[in-house]
Amino acid sequence: MSTESPAGTEPVLRLREVxxxxxxxxxxxxxxxxxxxxxxxxxxxxxxxxxxxxxxxxAGLVRTTAGTIELAGRPVQKxxxxxxxxxxxxxxxxxxxxxxxxTVEQNLLVARAGAGDPDQVYRLFPxxxxxxxxxxxxxxxxxxxxxxxxxALVTDPKVVLVDEMSLGLAPLIVRxxxxxxxxxxxxxxxxxxxxxxxxxxLDVGTHAYVLRKGRIVxxxxxxxxxxxxxxxHEYYFGSTTPDRAGPEPADHxxxxxxxxxxIGGGTR
Amino acid sequence: MLNSVIAGLSSGGGYALLGLCVVLTYRLxxxxxxxxxxxxxxxxxxxxxxxxxxxxVWPALFLxxxxxxxxxxxxxxxxxxxxxxxxxxxxxxxxxxxxxxxMAVGLRLFGATSTxxxxxxxxxxxxxxxxxxxxVSWAVVVSLAFAVVITVGVEVMLRRTLVGLxxxxxxxxxxxxQVVGISAPRLATAVWVAxxxxxxxxxxxxxxxxxxxxxxxxxxxxxxxxxxMVGGFRNLPLTLGGGLLLGCLEGVSASLSxxxxxxxxxxxxxxxxxxxxxxxxxxxxxxxxx
Numbered sequence: 001m002s003t004e005s006p007a008g009t010e011p012v013l014r015l016r017e018v019x020x021x022x023x024x025x026x027x028x029x030x031x032x033x034x035x036x037x038x039x040x041x042x043x044x045x046x047x048x049x050x051x052x053x054x055x056x057x058x059a060g061l062v063r064t065t066a067g068t069i070e071l072a073g074r075p076v077q078k079x080x081x082x083x084x085x086x087x088x089x090x091x092x093x094x095x096x097x098x099x100x101x102x103t104v105e106q107n108l109l110v111a112r113a114g115a116g117d118p119d120q121v122y123r124l125f126p127x128x129x130x131x132x133x134x135x136x137x138x139x140x141x142x143x144x145x146x147x148x149x150x151x152a153l154v155t156d157p158k159v160v161l162v163d164e165m166s167l168g169l170a171p172l173i174v175r176x177x178x179x180x181x182x183x184x185x186x187x188x189x190x191x192x193x194x195x196x197x198x199x200x201x202l203d204v205g206t207h208a209y210v211l212r213k214g215r216i217v218x219x220x221x222x223x224x225x226x227x228x229x230x231x232x233h234e235y236y237f238g239s240t241t242p243d244r245a246g247p248e249p250a251d252h253x254x255x256x257x258x259x260x261x262x263i264g265g266g267t268r
Numbered sequence: 269m270l271n272s273v274i275a276g277l278s279s280g281g282g283y284a285l286l287g288l289c290v291v292l293t294y295r296l297x298x299x300x301x302x303x304x305x306x307x308x309x310x311x312x313x314x315x316x317x318x319x320x321x322x323x324x325v326w327p328a329l330f331l332x333x334x335x336x337x338x339x340x341x342x343x344x345x346x347x348x349x350x351x352x353x354x355x356x357x358x359x360x361x362x363x364x365x366x367x368x369x370x371m372a373v374g375l376r377l378f379g380a381t382s383t384x385x386x387x388x389x390x391x392x393x394x395x396x397x398x399x400x401x402x403x404v405s406w407a408v409v410v411s412l413a414f415a416v417v418i419t420v421g422v423e424v425m426l427r428r429t430l431v432g433l434x435x436x437x438x439x440x441x442x443x444x445x446q447v448v449g450i451s452a453p454r455l456a457t458a459v460w461v462a463x464x465x466x467x468x469x470x471x472x473x474x475x476x477x478x479x480x481x482x483x484x485x486x487x488x489x490x491x492x493x494x495x496x497m498v499g500g501f502r503n504l505p506l507t508l509g510g511g512l513l514l515g516c517l518e519g520v521s522a523s524l525s526x527x528x529x530x531x532x533x534x535x536x537x538x539x540x541x542x543x544x545x546x547x548x549x550x551x552x553x554x555x556x557x558x
Contacts, residue, residue: 109433151448
């Protein structure tokens with residue numbers, strides 16, 4: 001398991017032979033991966049490959065049935081969700097999970113472990129500072145996503161798991177969020193990123209894993225995959241032909257995005 | 269008539285507080301707790317048993333409230349530990365089972381309706397004052413004040429304190445609340461303990477007026493559920509109003525000899541009317557589609 005990142009740095013997050021079931025159905029099998037500090041590690045895969053389940057498993061929202069998850073050298077796979085968060089696992093879940101009845105300020109306050117700094121969030125996203133007394137449910141989709149990312153940052157994480165930030169957002173907002181993710185990694189944070197727009201993720205990432213039917217089928221530098229759609233299709237669907245009639249979800253196939261055409265993606 | 273309405277407000281304050289406990293349990297930990305009043309009655313009877321044995325009323329009150337808080341905390345811990353991933357219906361079913369068990373134990377320990385009535389301390393019942401022709405008991409004033417203070421206090425706590433904000437976050441998105449580091453099990457258990465303590469206090473407050481037997485007090489859950497339904501299991505001021513309204517209705521019905529014996533039916537009628545009112549669109553649509 002090699003991670004292309006600042007030379008010689010130990011991975012912050014290390015998974016070894018992790019299995020995860022959902023409703024007793026095996027979803028993730030034998031996954032080993034490393035997430036290094038100061039870099040964005042990209043996790044790609046078709047819809048249903050098990051990406052979100054893997055993220056949920058790392059955060060503790062679903063149980064791992066085998067394997068180990070180490071955070072900064074300490075096993076965390078048996079810790080409950082909130083203890084993993086306090087140990088340094090930040091999670092930006094899908095679907096903009098703000099606390100809608102709380103204000104922007106209160107969303108950051110409830111998550112603040114003590115060391116995190118809400119002003120850092122306001123510096124990254126000045127529009128949130130202007131709306132700090134507004135209920136999160138009244139924010140635009142992009143602002144809500146900024147808030148969810150900011151809320152993960154005030155928990156003072158060692159690693160941030162980012163799951164499909166681009167869902168339902170305008171291309172301009174997605175680019176901005178990706179830029180912020182890149183800046184956070186450049187400042188030393190470890191980031192594990194799931195993104196339906198593969199090229200966008202590969203542009204910001206340094207190392208990539210591809211998950212297919214719950215198993216890692218590719219482990220290498222992002223540069224190896226950039227612009228290589230046929231290779232990605234082979235990894236995603238087991239075929240070298242980028243055939244749209246395959247297992248890719250119809251909504252993605254019919255709705256090309258200005259940023260890039262999503263390959264697979266979606267949930268679970 | 270007005271005197272009856274005013275007298276009903278005394279029970280109404282208690283009903284409002286019980287409804288408030290149901291609403292808070294549902295809002296904060298997503299459980300409809302059928303065992304709530306029985307658990308409160310257990311604490312109330314612990315208190316009155318201790319005072320009957322000669323213990324001073326204040327330590328007895330403390331111990332009684334502690335018993336209910338502990339019982340409620342244990343029930344909450346069991347639901348969190350073993351039923352955390354089950355749906356609301358399963359959790360409600362567990363509380364029904366606990367209700368049956370607590371009622372059986374309570375009736376065994378403290379006696380049934382005819383044999384187990386106890387004399388609860390009623391420090392405010394004797395004193396009255398007049399506003400014009402209307403006689404107002406201090407029990408009414410204390411009951412109303414307690415209900416208003418608790419309702420306002422809970423609203424302020426939920427909106428203005430960090431614990432309150434975390435409780436709101438937990439009730440809105442339990443999974444996400446934990447993802448940001450909120451200790452859901454500890455916070456939820458604290459809610460159960462606080463609700464248990466508050467329920468015991470309310471039961472002790474209303475017991476002198478409603479009859480001091482375990483069965484009557486344990487079955488106050490029906491009234492509490494009716495009041496909670498007025499508030500839609502969500503709105504605290506509406507719940508307060510619902511409790512007071514139900515108390516007034518009982519007061520009026522107690523003054524009319526034709527319906528006096530049937531006043532226990534009022535909570536059921538309120539539940540039926542609210543269920544019908546809230547599902548009126550579905551009923552209307554179904555009738556028209558035939």
